Amino acid sequence: MWCTSCALAVEGTLKRLPGVVEASVHYPTATVWVKGTPKAIQLAALAPSIRRIGYRLTALEGVQDAHARLEKESRYLVLRLIVGAVFGMWTMLASLLIYAGALPTTQLESVMAWISGAFALPVVFYAGLPFYRAGWRTLQAKRPGMDVLVSLGVAGAMLVSVGLLWRGSVEVYFDTAVMLIVLLLVGRLVETLCRQRGLKAFEGLALPSMRVSVWQRDQRITLPAEEVALHAQIEVAPGERIALDGTLETSGWMDTATLTGESVPRFMNPGQRVYAGCRYAAGINARPIRVTVTATVGQRRVDKLCEQMRRAQAKKGELHKLADRFAAWLSPTALLLALLTLPAAMLVGLGWEEAAVRALSVLVVACPCAVGLAVPLASLAGSGQAMQQGVALRDPAALETLANVRAIAFDKTGTLTSGQHRVLHACLRRHTDADVFKRQLFAAVRNSEHPLANALMGWGKGCANQPDYTFRQVIEYPGAGQCIVFADGKQWWLGSADWVIQQLEKRPEQQGLTLPDSAQDPAYRFASHVVVADSRGWLATFYLADQPVADAQATIQQLQMLGYGLAMISGDRQGPVSWLGQQVGLPKQACYAQRSPEAKARLLGALPSPTLYVGDGINDTLCLAAAGAGIAPMQASDAAREGASAQLLTPGVGGVVLLLAIARRTRRVMMQNLAFSAIYNTLALGLVVAMAIPPLVAVLAMAASSLSVTLNAARLAWAETDEFSDSPAPASNAPRYRPPNGGQQHPSA
Incomplete structure (x- = not known):
């Protein structure tokens, strides 16, 4: 896909297919999420319709493949940008000499104008080719977007310029076409680099291909990790990384920093689970350990986590959907407005040349590039930053919910302890x-x-x-x-x-x-x-x-200072629950004991919405599903991880504070981007219709808006940890927490 317009075209085509209930295309990661009948959402059923409009639909690619694809896109953009910059520079220079009146005769100005047009041809017909291709595809999909406006803008600038030259005028607009293409290519390159940085989060989870020592019939052989079967016994030498998930047959010290962030190795006994990416941290002279494989390549914990995150990326939050709706009607509106501007300008007494220039400015300034990028780039940057801070987001759309959370409930055993x-x-x-x-x-x-x-x-x-x-x-x-x-x-x-x-x-x-x-x-x-x-x-x-986890008290204290309502809901006895509440700083009336999974969910529903639930066990899955968003601690059960929107990759619960801070900042960037791009496009369209704005100025303004949205989103990806730890509290209008029923036993619970 070339831009967000391509994403909307693919999405619109999929939604029109029989049996498809919902489709969502996430442009930054080039992934599509489809919901519908089992037969309708098979790749074989979806791919042909996408192929007809010029795109290719394949199974979800691996992280390395995605990175290679973006590298290829970057090289593709750089090549076209070089052509655009080299030839466009001479076009701009010739136009500048004409505008400045630096040439002594009109004949020389006319020659320079033709030279300007000649140097514009490689830019228009080579560097700008991806825009025309994408514009044609989106027209085929009946979803005309930004590329249609760009194509018409370039074509209009060239036609108007040739017409003026034919009539003997030297006030040409070849520079407008060149600048439109070059600046948009620069924006696309910056955007692609941001997308590559967003993939760093997934790249950190992907493990390189490794060769493994396997015991078969009392003989040790070496195989690629991809060929090792389930229940095979592998041998790991001191200092080596474990390639596959499994259970230990012998005890040893494990460095789990890759997966959990723990800086100190842990001593693990036979029967304990170990995961791919951990390192056997024994001394050089220590004996190798043996591990019985419980998950092969593709089924390992890191593989599933990475795949779940990438699948969830395609789902859109409310702000993302709002941005798409705005961009969807903006392009047709701009086209209609440009078509009306030409006759309207001529009716008020303007010549056809000035009327054509006014219509050209409308096409250029209305490109909704910034609107389409406003939310998805911020979401991608936010989820990437969360991963760097030790939190894996399975559903990036949950960032919007997390930013508005008012009450947080914690499980006790395995979460706060x-x-x-x-x-x-x-x-x-x-x-x-x-x-x-x-x-x-x-x-x-x-x-x-x-x-x-x-x-x-x-x-x-x-x-x-x-x-x-x-x-x-x-x-x-x-x-x-x-x-x-x-x-x-x-x-x-x-x-x-x-x-x-x-x-x-x-x-x-x-x-x-x-x-x-x-x-x-x-x-x-x-x-x-x-x-x-x-x-x-x-x-x-x-x-x-x-015992409470090391950071439980500090986390509870920070969340209380930030104004969140807090509760602990447990199935344990009242005595241990009250004692733990006292240790971590929760008041007695906010600690609920001896609750069944169903009672936990009912009690959670009585807290101020939207809610966040943090739990690790199978008995917490109902609450994780009932809450606005759920977080699973590092050692959570598989069922809890599946039901949670995010998973902590470091011990303790301190990641909850960081994730909430990242969510608030991400939503703030989303709102800034959305507001700026919407205001810009609305005001710019009004201005170019009401008054004469040179097309070159319109090009610069449009490119500046797209670049500002991209760079504003990039602030999230490049932010440091301490910037999130000091994030401001939730909105002051969020009411303080009051325990349901005054903290007494709830009749229904």
Whole structure:
């Protein structure tokens, strides 16, 4: 496609096809989104109709192919621009000598005028060819746009100039045709470079082709990553990048910075998921790790994320649709106005030459290039900037919704919490040696697979370097606890209070056992309890809680300062929910506990609209769909990622603040571009009809408007991180948040 008019022509053609309900063409990324019956939206059914109007429709291209296509377009534009500039320079020079009266005789002026026209011919017939081709295509599609106006403007300038020369006049307008083509080529080149920069976001997700070591029948062979089958075992050497998603067969340190932005490698155990793009960060002398492939090339997490983003790019927001509607009627209106200007000017007493020039100025100044570029370039720049800041937008149209968000609801577990428990408090039996007990506890839980084992190890790790303990037997009761027999015959029971009491009651001397008052601390009722007992009875009680993510408190504080209404909606118990709310700075009345997925969605619907929901689990998918926009944290489930408009690529929830700031700034740029281009085209048309404006001035004004819109959108792509972190708050007329039903239990929830 050559311009936004081409996009509207393709879109209009697709919408007229039987079975197609909706079609949306996104010019900056050259993608089309089609909705309709399964048979009607097949590529084989759509491509022929697009081919008839001169375009080619193919399956969604890869990121590298898109980049190569834009590189080719850039070279194509540069070549035509060079021809236009070299030959146009002499046309402009000849015209300037005539306008300035620098030539001594009229005969010399006449010769110079013919020279001006001769140098204009390569510009008009070679450099301007893409405009005529696109104009003809859009006429075929019954969607005449900017290229029709440009073609008529160039043709009009040449015909008027030849007619004037034939009559002996030297006041020719070859320079107008040349300037129109050259300036529009400059604008197209800048626009193409901006589109290339917008693709950098997708390019960062695309992984290069790699060769992988694969184990087959106890033999190691090397294959391209594209040929590795599902469930194959691949080997990754220290320092190498993982080429395919999979599960670890051996433990090791993983650098996940490429995918998550974490600067510190993480130690991952067998069975944990690893993703393509992560790097095995072990030392050179370390053993290679093995990974069982769970997703092949094309199905990897990065592949799906990139494809989802590019597919979603074609969907248009309300501002984009408004700009397209404005551009769609502007071109026919300008054509009609130009046709009426010629007879109207002659009726008021102007000569045919001046009337023709006035009509020519109307054609030139009305080109709706700026209107067509106003929103899509800003949207592309905004989504690219979001990716650079660690947020992948699956639906760029959501930027408009995010810019107007009034209330934000967070899930608790996995969203505001890290999933890593920590010991908040420990009660020990009197006269127990704490250091000895820590060493025993560390040794006892070191090999446990229970999620709380790491927290207990963390509590006892201060004494972990002391002499180790050996065990005669360790029996794991999944979901309940452990029975541990030390080498010296000493026995421990470690697990939930009910299970420990149940185990001890099996011993005759412990019948009717209850936990003493010293084993319970009312201040920590909200926390998870782990009880340790020995043959004498109760030994220790631990209170553990899932910890908030590192940036949760700072994020909540920033959002409160910006004036958003905040709530936390969780299916967890009231105690942990209230405690977490206190830790991150949410008031008690804004924390809702024990809510089913359906109740979460109903409660979300009671918040001020439009709403934003941030959640990671399958139970959050209903809320993600019900909210105006949804965000999935980095470790979200596949179902949550599919339902969200955006996904965080870095740990924590700090990306929410950045995304909202980017959305507000993007919408502001959209509104600026749209308002400026609409005002310009409306006023310019009125001025050229009412008064004599030279066509060359009209060309400069039209080119300046398009260039200003493009550069204004480019400000988003080139903005620095701190420019977004200090973005202004939402509109002051957004009402402050008030919890539904005064924060009390909602009857329907």
